Amino acid sequence: MTKRRVNSIIFHVLIILFGFTMLYPLLWMLMASFKTNQEIFAGVNFFPENPTLGNYASGFKGVSGYSFFRFIGNSFLLAAVCIVGNIASCSMAAFAFAKLDFRLNKFLFSVMMVTLMLPFHVRLIPQYIVFNGMGWIDTFLPLAVPKFFATEGFFIFLLTQYMRGISNELLEAPRIDGCSTWQIFLYFMLPLSLPGLMTIGIFTFIWTWNDFFSQMIYISNPIRFTVSVALRMFVDTTGQSTWGALFAMSCVSLVPLFALFIGFQRYLIEGIAAGGIKG
Amino acid sequence: MKRMLSSIPALIICLSLAVGCAGNSPAQTNSSQSAAAQSESAALQPAEQSASAVAESESAQPVENVEIRAAWWGDTGRNDLYQQITGRFEADNPDVKVICEPVSWTDYWDKLAVQTSSNNAPDFMGMHPQYAADYIGRGKIEPLQQYIDSGALNMEGWPEGVINTGSVNGTLYMLAMGVTFSSVFVNDGLFEQLGVTKPGFDWNWDDMKTIGTDTRAKLDAAGMDSSWFMADLSNNLNSWRYFVRQNGHEIYTADGEIGFTLEDVTDWWTMYTEFRQLGIVPDAATTTEYSTATLEDSLFSRDKVLAILVPVNQFKLYSTTFPDKKLSIIRNPSAAGKAVGEFPEGAHFAISSASAPEKKAAAARLMNFWINSAASLELFGLDQGVPGNTSLSDSYMPNLDEYQLQIYDFVEKLSEIGTPSTFPAAGATEVDALFKSIAESISFEQTTVEDGAQQFFEQAKTIVADNKS
Numbered sequence: 001m002t003k004r005r006v007n008s009i010i011f012h013v014l015i016i017l018f019g020f021t022m023l024y025p026l027l028w029m030l031m032a033s034f035k036t037n038q039e040i041f042a043g044v045n046f047f048p049e050n051p052t053l054g055n056y057a058s059g060f061k062g063v064s065g066y067s068f069f070r071f072i073g074n075s076f077l078l079a080a081v082c083i084v085g086n087i088a089s090c091s092m093a094a095f096a097f098a099k100l101d102f103r104l105n106k107f108l109f110s111v112m113m114v115t116l117m118l119p120f121h122v123r124l125i126p127q128y129i130v131f132n133g134m135g136w137i138d139t140f141l142p143l144a145v146p147k148f149f150a151t152e153g154f155f156i157f158l159l160t161q162y163m164r165g166i167s168n169e170l171l172e173a174p175r176i177d178g179c180s181t182w183q184i185f186l187y188f189m190l191p192l193s194l195p196g197l198m199t200i201g202i203f204t205f206i207w208t209w210n211d212f213f214s215q216m217i218y219i220s221n222p223i224r225f226t227v228s229v230a231l232r233m234f235v236d237t238t239g240q241s242t243w244g245a246l247f248a249m250s251c252v253s254l255v256p257l258f259a260l261f262i263g264f265q266r267y268l269i270e271g272i273a274a275g276g277i278k279g
Numbered sequence: 280m281k282r283m284l285s286s287i288p289a290l291i292i293c294l295s296l297a298v299g300c301a302g303n304s305p306a307q308t309n310s311s312q313s314a315a316a317q318s319e320s321a322a323l324q325p326a327e328q329s330a331s332a333v334a335e336s337e338s339a340q341p342v343e344n345v346e347i348r349a350a351w352w353g354d355t356g357r358n359d360l361y362q363q364i365t366g367r368f369e370a371d372n373p374d375v376k377v378i379c380e381p382v383s384w385t386d387y388w389d390k391l392a393v394q395t396s397s398n399n400a401p402d403f404m405g406m407h408p409q410y411a412a413d414y415i416g417r418g419k420i421e422p423l424q425q426y427i428d429s430g431a432l433n434m435e436g437w438p439e440g441v442i443n444t445g446s447v448n449g450t451l452y453m454l455a456m457g458v459t460f461s462s463v464f465v466n467d468g469l470f471e472q473l474g475v476t477k478p479g480f481d482w483n484w485d486d487m488k489t490i491g492t493d494t495r496a497k498l499d500a501a502g503m504d505s506s507w508f509m510a511d512l513s514n515n516l517n518s519w520r521y522f523v524r525q526n527g528h529e530i531y532t533a534d535g536e537i538g539f540t541l542e543d544v545t546d547w548w549t550m551y552t553e554f555r556q557l558g559i560v561p562d563a564a565t566t567t568e569y570s571t572a573t574l575e576d577s578l579f580s581r582d583k584v585l586a587i588l589v590p591v592n593q594f595k596l597y598s599t600t601f602p603d604k605k606l607s608i609i610r611n612p613s614a615a616g617k618a619v620g621e622f623p624e625g626a627h628f629a630i631s632s633a634s635a636p637e638k639k640a641a642a643a644r645l646m647n648f649w650i651n652s653a654a655s656l657e658l659f660g661l662d663q664g665v666p667g668n669t670s671l672s673d674s675y676m677p678n679l680d681e682y683q684l685q686i687y688d689f690v691e692k693l694s695e696i697g698t699p700s701t702f703p704a705a706g707a708t709e710v711d712a713l714f715k716s717i718a719e720s721i722s723f724e725q726t727t728v729e730d731g732a733q734q735f736f737e738q739a740k741t742i743v744a745d746n747k748s
Binding site: 063137232242 | 350355356358362378379381390393394396398401573575576580
């Protein structure tokens with residue numbers, strides 16, 4: 001009994017130490033957000049000498065006359081639309097791949113898998129030209145609309161694997177009772193794959209929230225800046241970087257991610273464990 | 280069969296990539312056609328423009344509303360400043376609406392490359408000589424002479440030399456936001472503390488060796504063995520450009536060919552290898568470690584080097600970032616009895632050639648307002664160096680603080696000494712990258728100076744030749 005206790009204490013101490021090393025950069029950023037610009041690099045103390053909220057004030061003032069709240073709002077809006085799009089479209093595609101028997105099913109599935117292997121940079125310029133032709137540049141459309149066409153191969157793959165794990169008998173019962181394929185999808189498949197849907201919802205949020213390059217390329221007007229693009233404006237290698245404001249706003253931008261992760265951690269693990277890699 | 284079926288997608292990808300590459304040539308002919316169309320419309324334009332100018336002066340009523348996109352790089356402070364300037368422009372020109380697109384320096388070039396490739400570049404944009412050759416070579420930048428002829432751009436008060444910093448092969452493509460020079464910032468306080476006589480305003484490479492050796496000895500005596508006299512610039516193409524010019528050559532000739540000799544490269548890297556061995560500049564590992572450091576985190580900030588090469592317009596930035604250091608400005612080392620290395624540098628404004636004629640005209644008006652009006656210059660001041668228009672200096676002189684006055688004086692002095700330089704050829708960015716990587720491998724002693732110089736000389740020639748065709 002005592003041996004077990006000792007083991008458990010050692011285990012926890014190690015885990016906490018490890019956790020601390022992982023969290024240290026974040027904690028450093030949090031502390032730096034309360035320091036003055038000078039102290040951030042010159043000071044040696046972990047804790048700020050004279051804690052100040054000035055960084056938060058100047059950070060929320062934002063860029064080019066638009067408050068940082070606006071950028072947070074933009075990011076939330078974009079993420080919300082992307083989540084709806086991804087869940088609606090990817091679940092349908094995954095259902096088709098997993099449960100429907102149609103010609104070229106395997107073939108199209110492998111086509112879809114190939115899109116996963118195309119690096120973003122290969123698609124960048126052709127995509128830009130297409131969206132430019134449609135007059136969608138400097139709007140959220142190039143970032144949101146594709147999500148409604150099941151373009152996220154990874155999510156389709158994840159959901160397909162998840163849905164394959166749901167037994168066919170469960171779906172044959174409603175079929176015998178006279179449900180159409182559409183009804184089976186809506187009333188049986190979707191509720192049954194809820195953890196999988198939650199997972200892709202959360203992933204979509206995190207990826208959209210953190211995406212920088214495509215948002216930087218497609219959005220130009222500061223009125224439509226998202227959090228990641230706006231954060232970048234605080235740092236410029238040729239000028240004076242406002243590090244304090246950058247760290248302060250980085251901390252703010254982490255809050256939704258933390259909240260999300262703590263709230264939905266259970267689903268995230270469930271969704272991946274049940275569906276994903278073990279197949 | 281199944282296996283075959285599933286390998287088809289991979290095949291399709293390969294094929295489509297191949298088609299994509301082959302598709303290049305029709306696209307090129309297309310763009311040259313559109314360029315022809317553009318030059319036609321450009322020929323028509325001055326007439327249109329003066330007509331609209333007349334219309335404007337006759338009736339204050341705006342004829343037609345134009346919306347133009349203006350892009351630049353910068354930090355948050357600069358964005359606020361530039362937005363005030365565009366705001367004043369809009370107040371003066373109610374028919375033009377300016378949409379500002381601020382981006383930070385590195386992202387600016389990524390974004391502009393993508394935008395340009397689909398003919399969607401901002402109508403009015405910041406352009407830097409470092410990148411300009413690529414854009415001008417592809418015909419993406421509008422020549423400006425027609426706007427000067429039509430009176431949209433008024434070049435009164437501009438010295439010939441400053442106008443020419445935006446010319447390539449005799450065609451004017453961009454106008455200087457301001458004139459700046461490379462300079463060396465010296466940490467006076469640290470020199471005094473060590474008891475070393477700091478280099479004078481005019482100093483040369485021999486001085487660098489003697490003062491550097493002296494500094495090394497004093498640094499070692501003070502126990503500061505991880506500090507050095509100056510940062511290692513052996514991989515800095517701009518610094519080498521001074522050296523090449525001092526030898527009477529240019530890195531690129533006016534026709535966009537290689538203009539330097541093998542000795543120019545060999546001597547440069549031999550000199551720096553000696554500096555490195557004498558402990559005048561940091562070892563290769565330290566240089567690499569700090570190569571991407573931000574200003575606050577740099578070698579200079581940490582008192583690890585006493586002198587640093589920086590464009591002079593950043594003197595205020597450095598002075599305010601490091602209030603504890605006493606800084607002064609001196610010239611880049613010159614070569615005793617040889618040619619002058621200094622040439623006017625600085626960022627420029629340009630107009631996209633892909634824009635509609637009325638947008639180009641509006642962009643030219645914005646450009647003229649920005650660099651040729653007291654209302655703008657009193658805000659703009661020395662942000663990008665000393666403004667090209669010398670007749671309006673009264674509008675910003677009263678606003679200058681002590682640091683900016685030092686910048687102004689330095690630019691004044693060097694404008695008299697400096698001689699015009701040629702433009703980097705198309706492919707300059709690649710040559711720059713090559714120079715860096717070879718210099719690095721020499722500093723790590725993986726390549727000898729002779730081999731490295733030979734490699735650079737030959738590969739640079741190939742790059743420039745490839746970019747010509």
